[in-house]
Amino acid sequence: MTATNDRPAVHIDAGWRHDGAERQPADGGAALMELRDVSVFYGDYEAVRGATLPVRQNEITAMIGPSGCGKSTILRALNRMNDLIRGARVTGTITYLGQDIYARDVDPIQVRRQIGMVFQKPNPFPKSIYENVAYGIKINNIKGNMDDMVEEALTGAALWDEVKDKLKTSGMALSGGQQQRLCIARTIAIKPAVILMDEPCSALDPIATGRIEDLMYELCKQYTIVIVTHNMQQAARVSHHTAFFTAEVDEKQVRHGRLVEFGETGRIFTNPKDPRTEGYITGRFG
Amino acid sequence: MTTTVQAAQQPLSAPSGLGRGSLATRRRLANTLVRTGIWLSVIIAVVPVALVMYYVIAKGAKMISWDFLTKPIPRQLANPGGGIGPAIAGTLLMTGLASLLAIPLGVLGAIYLNEYGKQNALARSVRLMSNVMTGVPSIVMGLFIYTAVVLTTEQSGLAGALALACLMLPVVIRSSEEMLRLVPDELRQASLALGARKWRTIVTVVLPAAVSGIASGALLGVARAAGETAPIVLVVGLTQRVNWHLSGSNTALPVQIYRNATEPFEAATDRAWGAALTLVVIVLLATLISRLIANRFAIKER
Ligand SMILES: Nc1ncnc2c1ncn2[C@@H]1O[C@H](COP(=O)(O)OP(=O)(O)OP(=O)(O)O)[C@@H](O)[C@H]1O
Ligand SMILES: [Mg+2]
Numbered sequence: 001m002t003a004t005n006d007r008p009a010v011h012i013d014a015g016w017r018h019d020g021a022e023r024q025p026a027d028g029g030a031a032l033m034e035l036r037d038v039s040v041f042y043g044d045y046e047a048v049r050g051a052t053l054p055v056r057q058n059e060i061t062a063m064i065g066p067s068g069c070g071k072s073t074i075l076r077a078l079n080r081m082n083d084l085i086r087g088a089r090v091t092g093t094i095t096y097l098g099q100d101i102y103a104r105d106v107d108p109i110q111v112r113r114q115i116g117m118v119f120q121k122p123n124p125f126p127k128s129i130y131e132n133v134a135y136g137i138k139i140n141n142i143k144g145n146m147d148d149m150v151e152e153a154l155t156g157a158a159l160w161d162e163v164k165d166k167l168k169t170s171g172m173a174l175s176g177g178q179q180q181r182l183c184i185a186r187t188i189a190i191k192p193a194v195i196l197m198d199e200p201c202s203a204l205d206p207i208a209t210g211r212i213e214d215l216m217y218e219l220c221k222q223y224t225i226v227i228v229t230h231n232m233q234q235a236a237r238v239s240h241h242t243a244f245f246t247a248e249v250d251e252k253q254v255r256h257g258r259l260v261e262f263g264e265t266g267r268i269f270t271n272p273k274d275p276r277t278e279g280y281i282t283g284r285f286g
Numbered sequence: 287m288t289t290t291v292q293a294a295q296q297p298l299s300a301p302s303g304l305g306r307g308s309l310a311t312r313r314r315l316a317n318t319l320v321r322t323g324i325w326l327s328v329i330i331a332v333v334p335v336a337l338v339m340y341y342v343i344a345k346g347a348k349m350i351s352w353d354f355l356t357k358p359i360p361r362q363l364a365n366p367g368g369g370i371g372p373a374i375a376g377t378l379l380m381t382g383l384a385s386l387l388a389i390p391l392g393v394l395g396a397i398y399l400n401e402y403g404k405q406n407a408l409a410r411s412v413r414l415m416s417n418v419m420t421g422v423p424s425i426v427m428g429l430f431i432y433t434a435v436v437l438t439t440e441q442s443g444l445a446g447a448l449a450l451a452c453l454m455l456p457v458v459i460r461s462s463e464e465m466l467r468l469v470p471d472e473l474r475q476a477s478l479a480l481g482a483r484k485w486r487t488i489v490t491v492v493l494p495a496a497v498s499g500i501a502s503g504a505l506l507g508v509a510r511a512a513g514e515t516a517p518i519v520l521v522v523g524l525t526q527r528v529n530w531h532l533s534g535s536n537t538a539l540p541v542q543i544y545r546n547a548t549e550p551f552e553a554a555t556d557r558a559w560g561a562a563l564t565l566v567v568i569v570l571l572a573t574l575i576s577r578l579i580a581n582r583f584a585i586k587e588r
Contacts, residue, residue, distance in 0.1 A: 186480065
């Protein structure tokens with residue numbers, strides 16, 4: 001965790017470059033997931049209309065945009081959490097490793113097993129810290145030494161040192177930032193390929209936020225991360241690619257979320273092509 | 287931003303003090319009034335309960351002996367001696383069987399309503415029916431079992447257990463559903479996002495989070511069933527001897543309380559108080575057991 005100091009300020013031409021090496025150029029990396037013309041409906045209401053973007057492997061993809069533009073909606077569509085909402089429906093295609101995750105023969109459980117999610121509000125189970133991490137390992141029948149796997153996950157979430165002496169205490173008794181890292185530990189314990197994070201730092205103070213950001217940077221060496229954030233600096237700091245969404249009123253006076261611009265984070269923040277993106281990131285509206 | 291600037295420019299006028307004295311008299315008066323009112327209501331609510339407990343213990347305790355708890359019921363209630371053994375056996379047998387029938391069914395029903403059916407037509411009608419059933423007088427339920435079971439077979443402990451189960455079921459369904467509703471959705475989502483199936487989520491996350499509330503609700507049902515008199519008289523009949531079988535006439539504590547209390551003889555009245563204390567203790571024990579079970583399964587919030 002040495003990442004904090006050399007974190008570039010906003011508007012720097014690239015995302016994070018801690019390892020010194022240039023990451024793969026924009027539009028050149030391998031897309032692990034792809035969204036093609038994705039629309040999400042809640043009943044008759046089309047919350048997001050026609051989004052097309054890739055999610056590249058071992059990268060952090062940020063989704064930004066004003067409140068209500070459908071960022072969470074799109075994020076939930078990526079691991080079929082929308083299935084749990086009555087009347088929610090997805091059109092277009094979302095592929096993971098080339099496979100349509102909404103195909104008829106796809107089991108949403110398997111999708112979620114590969115594509116994990118960390119929620120905005122830390123939501124540890126009212127069980128012990130150990131049980132929280134062990135839960136996913138148990139239900140997915142992952143073989144191996146449970147103690148080792150729990151330690152590995154907690155270490156990976158930068159929480160091990162703080163909780164190693166109190167693994168049997170309730171996860172609810174941790175601080176907000178620790179709870180969120182516990183939720184991350186719980187997610188990486190089952191080793192998903194992709195981790196979706198919906199405003200994971202919105203309930204945290206700057207220090208806890210910094211730790212989670214450091215953590216995301218560490219994690220993206222092994223995992224692919226998609227993060228929704230309201231924090232412009234955070235998107236600029238941590239992400240490699242940024243998708244900017246906004247809400248637009250169509251000819252029938254109905255508001256829809258639209259993807260305005262997608263590109264390398266550095267470019268989006270320094271040289272946005274769309275005036276709406278520029279307006280949002282410079283704080284003129286939204 | 288603006289607030290900070292303003293605050294810096296014009297600091298708050300020196301507060302007149304943070305003590306109680308700085309509150310407006312009207313607010314202080316209202317506060318005192320409400321507080322007194324709350325205390326009064328608590329006392330008024332507690333006094334009858336305390337009195338009941340006092341009388342039951344004061345009048346019942348002297349009756350309790352091994353003989354009283356085990357001996358058969360005397361034919362002539364006016365005569366001293368004898369016991370309430372058959373009534374204890376009948377209450378344990380029928381309430382126990384009714385609980386075994388109604389609690390699992392009720393909890394499963396509540397799981398269906400809250401986790402699967404939600405607002406669909408079936409769930410809504412089941413919910414409505416169980417609400418209506420909660421309000422059905424117990425004698426009506428007894429009449430139903432009388433027609434459905436007793437007329438085709440005989441008065442029996444089984445018929446009594448069925449009647450009590452019918453009375454418990456809606457209570458268990460309603461209270462369990464209420465408890466399941468209190469489990470935050472975030473927990474379900476967290477579990478599902480880890481790749482858990484729905485039933486797994488329910489068994490490993492939702493039920494443990496709700497179990498202590500479910501146990502309290504189930505106990506309300508048990509207590510209600512244990513205290514029923516009318517349906518037992520109707521569908522179980524009466525006996526003087528201990529009957530641990532589901533067939534044949536039986537009896538229960540509330541029935542014996544009723545019979546003895548309506549006799550004008552001291553021996554009978556004493557027996558009624560003794561039986562009342564026994565019933566209270568049985569319900570208390572059931573409460574303790576349900577607490578123990580709940581604590582065993584509940585997730586600890588330390
Ligand atoms: N469960 C739902 N049922 C119906 N409509 C919904 C539901 N969830 C979200 N919406 C609607 O979809 C639109 C997008 O919501 P979403 O939560 O995705 O926005 P968001 O970009 O995440 O906003 P925020 O930044 O405030 O979290 C909103 O208009 C919202 O009202
Ligand atoms: Mg959101």
